[in-house]
Each structure stands twice: as C-alpha cells, then as structure tokens.
Amino acid sequence: MEIIDKKELAPGIVQFLVDAPLIAKKAEPGHFIILRHKENGERIPLTIADFDREQGTITLVCQGIGKSTKEINQMKKGDAFLDLLGPLGTPYPINKLGTVICVAGGLGVAPLYPKAKALHQAGNRVLSLIGAQRKEMLIMTEEMAAVSDEVRYSTDDGSFGHHGFVTALLQQALSEEKVSEIVAVGPVPMMAATVKVAKEFNVPIVVSLNALMIDGTGMCGGCRVTVGGKTKFCCVDGPAFDGALVNFEELLLRQRYYHEQEKEACHRCRLEEAGK
Amino acid sequence: MQARGGGKMRQQMPKQDPEIRWRNFDEVALGFTVEQAQAEADRCLKCKKPMCVQGCPVEIEIPNFIALLAAGQPEAALAKIKEKNSLPAICGRVCPQENQCEKLCVLGKKGEPIAIGALERYCADWGRKEETEAKSTPQETAAKGKVAVVGSGPAGLTAAADLSLMGYKVTLFESLHAPGGVLRYGIPEFRLPKAIVDYEVGNLVKMGVEIKKSCLIGQTLTIDDLFSQDYQAVFIGTGAGLPHFLGIPGENLNSVYSANEFLTRVNLMKAYLFPEYDTPIRIGKRVAVIGAGNVAMDSARTALRLGAEKVIIVYRRSREEMPARLEEIENAEEEGVVFHLLTNPLQLLGDESGNVKTMVCQQMSLGEPDASGRRRPVPILDSEVSFPVDTVVVAIGQGPNPILLKGTAGLNLNKWGYIEVDPETLMTSIPGVFAGGDIVTGAATVIAAMGAGKKAARAIGNYLASKK
Ligand SMILES: Cc1cc2nc3c(=O)[nH]c(=O)nc-3n(C[C@H](O)[C@H](O)[C@H](O)COP(=O)(O)OP(=O)(O)OC[C@H]3O[C@@H](n4cnc5c(N)ncnc54)[C@H](O)[C@@H]3O)c2cc1C
Ligand code: SF4
Ligand code: FES
Numbered sequence: 001m002e003i004i005d006k007k008e009l010a011p012g013i014v015q016f017l018v019d020a021p022l023i024a025k026k027a028e029p030g031h032f033i034i035l036r037h038k039e040n041g042e043r044i045p046l047t048i049a050d051f052d053r054e055q056g057t058i059t060l061v062c063q064g065i066g067k068s069t070k071e072i073n074q075m076k077k078g079d080a081f082l083d084l085l086g087p088l089g090t091p092y093p094i095n096k097l098g099t100v101i102c103v104a105g106g107l108g109v110a111p112l113y114p115k116a117k118a119l120h121q122a123g124n125r126v127l128s129l130i131g132a133q134r135k136e137m138l139i140m141t142e143e144m145a146a147v148s149d150e151v152r153y154s155t156d157d158g159s160f161g162h163h164g165f166v167t168a169l170l171q172q173a174l175s176e177e178k179v180s181e182i183v184a185v186g187p188v189p190m191m192a193a194t195v196k197v198a199k200e201f202n203v204p205i206v207v208s209l210n211a212l213m214i215d216g217t218g219m220c221g222g223c224r225v226t227v228g229g230k231t232k233f234c235c236v237d238g239p240a241f242d243g244a245l246v247n248f249e250e251l252l253l254r255q256r257y258y259h260e261q262e263k264e265a266c267h268r269c270r271l272e273e274a275g276k
Numbered sequence: 277m278q279a280r281g282g283g284k285m286r287q288q289m290p291k292q293d294p295e296i297r298w299r300n301f302d303e304v305a306l307g308f309t310v311e312q313a314q315a316e317a318d319r320c321l322k323c324k325k326p327m328c329v330q331g332c333p334v335e336i337e338i339p340n341f342i343a344l345l346a347a348g349q350p351e352a353a354l355a356k357i358k359e360k361n362s363l364p365a366i367c368g369r370v371c372p373q374e375n376q377c378e379k380l381c382v383l384g385k386k387g388e389p390i391a392i393g394a395l396e397r398y399c400a401d402w403g404r405k406e407e408t409e410a411k412s413t414p415q416e417t418a419a420k421g422k423v424a425v426v427g428s429g430p431a432g433l434t435a436a437a438d439l440s441l442m443g444y445k446v447t448l449f450e451s452l453h454a455p456g457g458v459l460r461y462g463i464p465e466f467r468l469p470k471a472i473v474d475y476e477v478g479n480l481v482k483m484g485v486e487i488k489k490s491c492l493i494g495q496t497l498t499i500d501d502l503f504s505q506d507y508q509a510v511f512i513g514t515g516a517g518l519p520h521f522l523g524i525p526g527e528n529l530n531s532v533y534s535a536n537e538f539l540t541r542v543n544l545m546k547a548y549l550f551p552e553y554d555t556p557i558r559i560g561k562r563v564a565v566i567g568a569g570n571v572a573m574d575s576a577r578t579a580l581r582l583g584a585e586k587v588i589i590v591y592r593r594s595r596e597e598m599p600a601r602l603e604e605i606e607n608a609e610e611e612g613v614v615f616h617l618l619t620n621p622l623q624l625l626g627d628e629s630g631n632v633k634t635m636v637c638q639q640m641s642l643g644e645p646d647a648s649g650r651r652r653p654v655p656i657l658d659s660e661v662s663f664p665v666d667t668v669v670v671a672i673g674q675g676p677n678p679i680l681l682k683g684t685a686g687l688n689l690n691k692w693g694y695i696e697v698d699p700e701t702l703m704t705s706i707p708g709v710f711a712g713g714d715i716v717t718g719a720a721t722v723i724a725a726m727g728a729g730k731k732a733a734r735a736i737g738n739y740l741a742s743k744k
Binding site for chain 1: 451452453461489490491492495496497517518519521523527528530531533534536537540541545546549551552553554555558629630631677678679
C-alpha cells in the first residue's frame with residue numbers, strides 16, 4: 001500500500017504507482033479499488049488505471065475535488081495508504097469486435113486506458129477520442145497513443161485539437177466508418193451526450209459510471225443506479241453498463257447530492273490551513 | 277417456593293433520561309449497580325431443572341452463573357458464562373432475552389422473570405473494568421495448522437475464538453476496514469458502544485488471531501487461494517449484508533437510504549462527527565423509517581440524534597408483529613419516535629432537485645394468517661395518506677451478501693440464495709468449507725450467529741482431526 005511513485009499529470013490530477021501485489025494479481029480492466037488515506041478519512045473509490053502483475057503494482061489517478069481527494073493528492077512517495085480494498089466491480093468484457101471507439105472526457109482517460117489497452121491487445125482497431133477543458137488538462141496522452149491506432153483530441157477552449165466537445169469528434173468518426181462498439185468514460189453529462197450520439201448512429205455503447213459509494217461490496221446500496229428500469233448496484237454489477245439503458249438524469253441528481261456538505265468540509269480544511 | 281424470588285420486584289435497568297438522550301450518542305442503558313445486581317441475583321431460584329437454559333441458544337449455565345454472582349464472585353460468574361459465550365458484554369446488550377431465556381424463566385409465569393441479560397452484562401462489564409481477561413495468552417502458533425475465517429461478525433468472531441482456543445492458527449479476513457460486522461457498522465453506539473467491540477476484538481488478537489482487514493474473499497483472494505496458502509479449513513460468516521428495497525416508484529430519489537447505508541455512514545464512518553470525520557450524512561427535519569425490526573428502531577433513533585425534528589416509523593402490520601426487541605421499541609417511543617402501523621408505502625415523490633418530498637401510503641387491515649403464521653396485511657380501499665418527508669430510510673430486511681457466493685464455484689445455495697450446509701456439521705458442498713450465521717439462516721440474531729460459529733468450530737476440529 002506504499003506509494004512507490006507519484007506524478008502530477010495536470011493541475012489537481014495526480015497519478016500514483018502503488019505497491020499492492022494481491023490486488024495487481026487479480027486486477028482486470030474495469031476493476032476499481034476503495035482506499036482510505038487516514039483514520040477519519042472517507043472511503044474513496046478510484047479506478048485501477050493500470051496494473052503490473054510482475055511488479056505487484058497498480059496505478060491510480062486521483063483528481064483533488066473534495067477534502068479527502070485533495071489530501072490524498074498531498075501524499076508523497078514513500079507514504080502509505082491506510083487501507084486499500086480491491087479489486088472491486090465486474091471486469092469489463094474484452095472481445096475482438098473490429099473497430100472500437102474509446103471516448104474519454106477529462107479524468108475519464110484514467111479508467112478508459114486499461115480498457116483501450118486490452119481492446120487493442122485483443123486485436124481491435126482502437127480509435128480514441130479524448131476531450132478536456134483545455135490543453136494542460138489532457139492527461140495520459142502518450143499512454144493512450146501507445147494503445148490506440150489513432151487518437152483525436154478536442155478542447156473546450158480550442159487550445160488543442162478540435163475546438164468544442166468530444167461528442168463532435170464522435171459524430172464525425174461515426175459518419176466516417178463502421179464501428180462495432182463505443183466505450184465512454186467521463187463526467188455524467190458528457191457520457192449522457194455521448195450515448196445520445198451513439199443511439200443516433202445505432203452503435204452499442206458501454207459507459208463506466210462513478211456513482212457515490214461507501215463499502216464498494218454491495219452492502220449499502222448507496223451506489224444504486226437505474227439501468228433498463230431496474231435498480232443496479234454500481235459497485236458490484238458495474239461500474240460498466242450498457243449506456244443506452246442508463247438513467248443519466250437520476251445519476252446526475254444523485255451525484256450532486258452531497259455537494260453542499262463536501263463544500264463545508266473543504267471550507268473547513270481551508271480555514272484550518274489558513275490558521276496554521 | 278415463590279417466597280424468595282417471586283416476592284421481590286425485578287430490578288429495572290437505569291437509563292439515560294429520554295429528554296437528554298434523544299440528542300446524544302452515549303449509551304442509553306447504564307447497567308445495574310452492584311446493589312441491583314446483588315438483589316436481582318438473589319431473586320433467582322437457582323432451579324434444579326432450569327427452564328431459562330433451554331431458551332438460551334448457547335446453553336449458558338444461567339442458574340450457576342447467577343449463584344456465583346449472588347455469592348459475591350463476579351469473576352467466577354463471568355468465567356462460567358464464558359464457558360459457553362465468548363462475547364457476553366455484547367450479548368448482554370443486544371440479545372432478545374424476552375424471546376429466549378427470560379421468556380422461559382419460571383418466575384415469569386406469575387410475576388416477572390429474572391433480568392438475565394442485565395446480569396450477564398453486569399458480569400461482563402465487571403470483567404472489562406477489572407481487566408480479568410488480559411491473562412489469555414497467545415496459543416502455540418501453527419500447532420494444529422491454519423484455519424481461515426471469512427467475515428468478522430459475531431459468527432466469525434466466535435468461530436475464530438473457539439478455533440484459536442483449540443490450538444489452530446486462525447486468520448480472520450474482513451472486507452471492511454474495521455472488524456465486527458453488524459456490531460461495527462449496524463448497531464449504533466448508543467446501544468452497543470464501539471469500545472466494547474474493540475475490546476472483544478482486542479482479546480482475539482491477544483489470543484493470537486490474525487486479522488486481515490480490507491480483504492474481500494471472492495475478489496482479493498478466492499477460497500481456492502486460501503487452500504493453496506495452506507489453510508486447511510475455511511469458515512464463512514459473511515452475513516446478510518445486501519439491502520432490500522421496496523421496489524416502489526421514487527425509491528432512488530435523494531435522501532432515500534437503505535438502513536445499511538444510513539447506519540454505516542454514522543457508525544462505521546462516524547458521520548455524526550462530521551466534519552471532524554470526513555464522511556457526511558444529510559439528515560432532514562422529517563424522517564420516515566420503513567420497517568419495524570431492530571434495524572428500523574436503530575435507524576429512527578439515530579435520525580433523532582442527528583437532529584431530525586420528527587421521526588416516524590411506518591409499518592404495514594400491527595404492533596404484535598413488530599420484530600424488534602421490546603426494549604428497543606419502548607426506547608424509541610420514549611424518545612419521541614411516532615409509529616404509523618398498518619401503513620404501507622406506495623410511492624415517494626420528489627422535488628425538482630430529485631430530493632424526496634412526500635411519502636404516499638395506504639392504510640392496511642389484518643386479514644387471514646399467511647405462510648409465516650402472521651396475519652396478512654390487506655389494503656383498505658381509498659385510504660391513501662401522505663406524509664411530508666425529507667429523508668426516508670428503508671429498513672425492510674437484507675439478503676445474502678453476493679460477492680463470495682458468485683466467486684466460489686461448487687458452493688451450493690438454497691432457493692433463497694443462502695449457503696446450504698449440513699445441519700449437523702455446518703459443512704458446505706465444498707469439503708473443508710463451513711458456513712454459519714446470517715449467510716446460512718438469513719438475517720437473524722447475534723446469538724444465533726455466535727451459536728453457529730461455535731458449532732462450526734467444533735465441527736472443523738473434528739473434521740481436521742479425522743483427516744490426520
Ligand atoms: C442495525 C442492526 C441491528 C441489529 N440489532 C440486533 C439486536 O439487537 N440483537 C440481535 O440479536 N441481533 C441484531 N441484529 C442482527 C445481528 O446483528 C445479525 O444477525 C448478526 O450480526 C449476524 O452475524 P454474522 O456474523 O452472520 O454476520 P455479520 O455481522 O453481517 O458479519 C459479516 C461480516 O462479513 C464481512 N464480509 C462479507 N462478505 C465478505 C467477503 N466476501 N470477504 C470478507 N468479509 C466479508 C462483512 O463486511 C461483515 O463484517 C441487528 C442487525 C442490524 C443490521
Ligand atoms: S428459570 Fe429463572 S429462576 Fe430459574 S434458574 Fe433460570 S433465571 Fe433463575
Ligand atoms: S457502494 Fe455500497 S453497495 Fe455499492
């Protein structure tokens with residue numbers, strides 16, 4: 001559980017290489033872990049962005065948004081997480097299908113990478129479409145390039161690649177060639193928009209959902225999402241689901257839910273910092 | 277014969293005043309004083325054929341321990357209890373004695389039964405204060421080989437303790453970051469202080485049991501992995517941790533929690549100490565808890581302590597059918613929880629941000645008895661009522677925790693999805709793998725889980741001895 005290496009990928013986004021041999025041994029694309037960084041910290045779910053069975057390591061990417069994730073990103077090489085539970089979730093099915101488009105928004109690249117890598121290894125043509133707010137927020141570009149046959153970029157402010165949303169790239173790609181499947185990971189509104197495009201073109205789409213979680217083992221039901229009109233537990237049944245069936249509106253409302261209190265915690269930690 | 281016991285009144289457990297306690301998380305029941313324990317122990321008839329023992333799932337020699345206590349020997353009394361029950365401080369607090377030992381106590385026929393649970397608790401608390409148990413020494417390691425116990429609820433804790441006493445090197449695997457199972461994440465501080473769970477777990481560690489937290493069997497390691505790591509037998513006590521929902525419209529609105537989530541946030545993650553602890557909980561002014569078991573009472577009383585103004589319990593049957601312990605129902609009422617019985621939720625309505633706003637219910641009446649022998653609730657036509665709510669907790673029961681079951685080939689389940697075992701040995705369909713507690717019976721009681729852990733430990737001992 002020791003941090004072997006640490007790298008800042010973009011402002012507020014940190015990549016950790018963690019010693020976790022048991023987890024590395026069982027990890028598959030689509031799996032995630034839950035960690036606690038200190039005694040009274042939250043249980044934070046993070047996708048396994050990469051794993052190395054020989055070295056016994058896993059790679060995690062954490063964006064500092066709330067109090068706990070900001071504190072995690074302050075941790076240094078040589079520090080250890082207090083608890084690390086995993087691998088959790090159902091692995092993402094990897095098949096040889098033909099051409100697969102991997103769409104990532106923002107931090108979504110991290111969870112998308114192991115899937116792109118496995119799909120590429122399985123012999124698919126992988127076309128990756130990566131969107132970010134601005135150029136400096138683009139992460140893991142080299143890694144994605146290495147496992148993609150082609151990568152296209154978009155930024156909201158036009159500082160790199162296509163000026164606009166990543167859905168525009170998807171629309172274009174789908175009108176250019178025949179695609180067997182789309183995999184999309186990113187913020188909920190981005191995934192919802194991507195699913196809309198996929199539906200227009202009648203291409204199957206898999207999304208990876210990041211519901212709020214506590215235990216990550218199917219015990220609390222806090223991560224429930226509605227898929228095809230049925231309640232599913234994201235931590236056990238997912239996190240990957242058939243995008244066409246996901247109720248994104250509900251997911252969005254549920255995610256906003258703890259926002260206010262998170263702000264309070266952050267506010268307080270900033271006050272404490274100021275007081276030091 | 278009634279002269280001694282029957283004549284005197286049963287001692288009443290001192291409690292925190294409801295006016296004060298409904299807003300704090302400190303323990304509600306305060307325990308007998310020395311004088312009370314003496315008086316109550318004196319009241320016991322020390323029956324030759326004690327009925328109470330028949331009601332005790334682990335057959336504690338009740339009259340014998342009470343006699344020792346009456347004779348002023350609490351240490352010996354505790355030792356007597358511990359011959360049969362390794363977690364008396366916990367059982368004395370949470371067992372439904374009114375349905376078990378105290379229900380059968382002969383004094384209950386004409387008057388009031390002995391307060392057996394309170395006396396058990398008294399002995400255990402005395403021992404904890406005097407640190408009598410610190411003596412237990414680590415067992416010779418690997419003397420008889422290694423056994424893995426999966427899940428650290430009462431079933432797992434008991435199996436681990438007994439196997440360790442029998443001379444096995446035991447490793448306890450727990451998926452959460454803290455051991456105890458429901459004792460840790462479910463039952464609240466005001467009913468079972470976590471310091472007691474810590475103390476009991478600490479005793480296990482002193483005995484030489486190794487605890488591996490944050491290890492999910494079925495994912496991090498499989499049962500096969502355990503055998504290839506030289507564990508010779510495995511006990512599964514993974515509990516009934518899968519929350520059931522009602523399946524009514526609006527159930528995924530915000531502020532609708534499963535009791536598991538609600539209680540886990542508060543107990544395991546200590547959200548009641550937010551922001552000192554980082555995990556938040558949002559509690560509204562008007563809270564409705566659906567269900568009437570212990571889990572529902574715990575949720576309702578926790579909601580009050582988090583600051584809710586009004587807490588209601590909604591239950592579709594009547595008072596007689598409420599499964600919670602009597603004491604907890606009374607406690608909830610004293611603290612101001614309002615019960616709406618024969619009331620069945622139909623749907624939840626939300627506001628534009630997706631937060632729950634209204635609970636629509638239907639009134640019920642009791643019809644013919646159903647398969648469970650309880651009278652079936654039947655809807656009364658045109659009897660809809662609505663309650664304004666801003667938090668809803670669903671506490672209608674749990675199912676088997678699925679992860680280990682899914683990840684273990686060859687493990688037979690019954691039609692409800694629980695693990696099938698040989699009733700004598702608790703061995704599953706996989707040789708050397710045993711199971712007990714809620715994962716076999718469905719949600720039951722702490723003591724039943726402990727009884728299963730005990731039985732399995734004995735069977736594992738026999739099984740391993742016969743293999744030699
Ligand atoms: C809120 C609440 C209040 C209750 N009140 C009472 C009461 O007053 N009196 C009473 O007698 N009973 C009460 N009960 C019921 C009682 O707590 C249970 O019957 C009892 O805890 C069951 O014990 P167990 O050991 O079978 O499982 P649990 O206590 O459920 O423990 C199972 C443990 O296994 C772990 N686990 C699960 N899967 C895995 C895995 N794959 N790998 C590793 N670990 C795993 C879980 O995290 C958990 O810690 C209550 C229950 C609840 C929820
Ligand atoms: S039945 Fe009642 S009076 Fe008799 S031994 Fe048991 S507790 Fe004492
Ligand atoms: S996180 Fe608790 S059930 Fe999924």
